[in-house]
Amino acid sequence: MATYAIGDVQGCLTPLRHLLDRISFQSDTDRIWLVGDLVNRGPDSLATLRFLKHLGAAAQPILGNHDLFLLAAAEGIVSLRPKDTIQDILTADDRADLIEWLRRIPLHHREGTFFMIHAGLLPQWTVDEATQYARDVETILSGPDYRTFLQQLFHGPTTPWNSSLNGMPRLASIARVLTRIRTCTPSGELSSFSGPPENAPAGYMPWFHVPDRRSADAMIITGHWAALGLRLEPNHLAIDSGCVWGRQLTAVRLEDRAVFQVDYADCRS
Numbered sequence: 520m521a522t523y524a525i526g527d528v529q530g531c532l533t534p535l536r537h538l539l540d541r542i543s544f545q546s547d548t549d550r551i552w553l554v555g556d557l558v559n560r561g562p563d564s565l566a567t568l569r570f571l572k573h574l575g576a577a578a579q580p581i582l583g584n585h586d587l588f589l590l591a592a593a594e595g596i597v598s599l600r601p602k603d604t605i606q607d608i609l610t611a612d613d614r615a616d617l618i619e620w621l622r623r624i625p626l627h628h629r630e631g632t633f634f635m636i637h638a639g640l641l642p643q644w645t646v647d648e649a650t651q652y653a654r655d656v657e658t659i660l661s662g663p664d665y666r667t668f669l670q671q672l673f674h675g676p677t678t679p680w681n682s683s684l685n686g687m688p689r690l691a692s693i694a695r696v697l698t699r700i701r702t703c704t705p706s707g708e709l710s711s712f713s714g715p716p717e718n719a720p721a722g723y724m725p726w727f728h729v730p731d732r733r734s735a736d737a738m739i740i741t742g743h744w745a746a747l748g749l750r751l752e753p754n755h756l757a758i759d760s761g762c763v764w765g766r767q768l769t770a771v772r773l774e775d776r777a778v779f780q781v782d783y784a785d786c787r788s
Contacts, residue, residue, distance in 0.1 A: 523770040523779070524552045524635065526749075526758040527742040529585065530561030530604055532570060534768040534786040542770055542779050546577040551770070552628060554742035555583025555637030555698065558605055560763045564589075565607040568617050582626050582660075583637040583743060584698040590660075591669045593618045623661045626697050627653035633773060634734075638743040639700040641680060641707040642732035649734065652693045659690055668694075679708060700726050701744050715746045727755045740771075751776060 523542055528535050544551065557571060557580055558564035571578050589605050591597040593614070599606060608614060628635040629650055640649050659668045671687040672694055678684065680692045695709070702710050702723040710723045719725070725747070726732070727739070735754055742759035749769055750757040760780065762768035767780040 520548045520550070522550045522552065522773045524554060524740050524756060524758055524773060526554055526760055526769045527556040527583065527745070527762065528553060528558075528561070528567055528768065529556050529763040530558045530564035530567050531762050531768060531783065531786075532561075532563035532567045534762050534781050534783055535567065535570075537781045537786045538768050538770055538779065541781055542772070546574055549577065551578050552635055552740070552773075553578060553580040554635060554740060554758060555581045556585045556742060556759075557583070558589055558608065559585035559603055561604060564605050565611055565617075568608065568621070569613070572617065572620050579628050580624050581628055581635060581637060582621070582624050582698065586621060586624070587669070587672065587694065587698060590618065590621060590665070591673050594666050594669060596666070596669050597673050622665060625653065625657050626660075626694070627657075632738045633740060634737045635740040637698045637741065638696070639726040639741050640732075640734050640739070641696055641700070641703065642705065642726065642729035642734075643707050645733045646737040646739075649697070653697060656690050656694050656697070698743070701747075702726065703729065705729050713744070713746060727752070727757075749778070749780075751778070 557567055571580055634646050668687055668690055672691040675691055678688050678692050684692055700709055702712050702719045703726050704722055710720055712719055716725045738754055740756045745759050745761035745764055747757050749760045756771055758769045758771055760767040760769040762783050765783050767782055770779045
């Protein structure tokens with residue numbers, strides 16, 4: 520049995536299938552962890568969701584910002600943009616089943632020494648705190664008030680995190696961190712910067728390089744930051760290698776950190 524963490528798929532099903540062939544994936548013995556952004560921008564978002572849902576317990580996905588956007592689009596809370604490629608999901612016969620399944624996918628996965636989250640953590644958060652915060656959002660997403668939460672997330676004020684926040688503003692602030700953070704200040708102020716880390720705005724740095732961050736004692740797995748690329752550090756595996764942008768889809772075998780990749784250009788059908 521082996522466990523593989525896989526970077527942002529974003530509807531690139533053919534590369535995902537090629538990657539699973541590359542690692543000789545066996546669904547009855549092996550497991551794949553998917554770091555979020557299962558859909559959008561790639562060509563096969565609908566087929567990707569159907570494929571992952573069919574894998575059942577062999578696949579452990581988490582939600583990314585694009586997955587939350589899909590949930591909001593399904594409720595009419597956001598409108599599709601020219602680059603979005605999720606219309607096929609919204610018009611599918613099994614749309615309701617897929618959206619219901621997606622709403623119950625967690626924002627985090629914690630197992631042994633590993634903690635998987637789509638984007639990252641504020642430097643002030645411990646992994647124990649982040650686990651509870653993620654569970655709070657997961658509870659609302661899978662419950663009857665999820666539409667109110669999504670409305671707050673996409674149309675409410677972008678309130679910076681502080682521990683005194685309550686209600687939907689608190690949950691939206693948590694979700695923004697977990698699914699969108701790339702760079703921040705040492706005090707935890709986020710930026711919208713998405714380029715290479717060496718070009719980060721003055722005063723901001725990659726969240727995982729903030730001195731004395733309180734989650735540094737855990738092994739954290741993230742995606743989300745394609746411009747960062749694949750980086751394997753002692754306490755952080757960054758595995759979004761930009762498949763949807765024509766680069767690679769990456770799997771890291773967690774037992775020994777072996778890296779497996781397929782090139783998007785080699786997988787076009």
